[in-house]
Amino acid sequence: MATEDEKKKNLARLNAMIIYGLEKGLWDLFGESALATTNTVGKGMLELLEKSMGLEISGETPQDILTEIGRLFVDEFSIATNFDVTHTDDTVDFIVDNCVLMNVEEDLIKAGIKPFVCPYLNIASAAMRQRLGERTAVRESDVNTESRRCTLQFQMV
Numbered sequence: 001m002a003t004e005d006e007k008k009k010n011l012a013r014l015n016a017m018i019i020y021g022l023e024k025g026l027w028d029l030f031g032e033s034a035l036a037t038t039n040t041v042g043k044g045m046l047e048l049l050e051k052s053m054g055l056e057i058s059g060e061t062p063q064d065i066l067t068e069i070g071r072l073f074v075d076e077f078s079i080a081t082n083f084d085v086t087h088t089d090d091t092v093d094f095i096v097d098n099c100v101l102m103n104v105e106e107d108l109i110k111a112g113i114k115p116f117v118c119p120y121l122n123i124a125s126a127a128m129r130q131r132l133g134e135r136t137a138v139r140e141s142d143v144n145t146e147s148r149r150c151t152l153q154f155q156m157v
Contacts, residue, residue: 016104027113035116042122057127063087065127066094094152106145
């Protein structure tokens with residue numbers, strides 16, 4: 001019989017397997033067109049966080065919104081160790097260190113797939129569109145598996 005810690009690790013592995021399988025399946029079916037699902041996926045993730053987990057994102061600027069999402073993911077969910085947000089003119093950089101999905105991202109990259117079902121990427125984009133009433137475009141989504149750091153850049157359109 002597995003211990004509670006082993007059960008938690010197994011659940012995390014199962015979740016990672018599901019994410020990998022869904023992301024690879026969408027990529028195999030649609031190729032780069034699968035990237036278009038990020039808007040819908042992000043909206044669904046944001047709705048779920050708001051309804052079932054009581055997430056309340058407030059803020060008047062992209063930096064405020066992303067800071068709250070980063071704080072939530074680091075302090076409340078412990079799915080990363082650190083984040084940083086920088087807002088310059090019409091771009092916002094969101095840097096995430098040591099995301100728990102890094103192994104999934106690494107496997108996707110090895111399979112030739114650009115990771116696109118990232119909770120930070122999808123929720124941040126959806127939250128900014130919803131809260132600011134502006135379109136956002138993802139200009140960069142870089143996963144550095146060696147430094148365990150992801151750099152996401154959004155442009156306000």
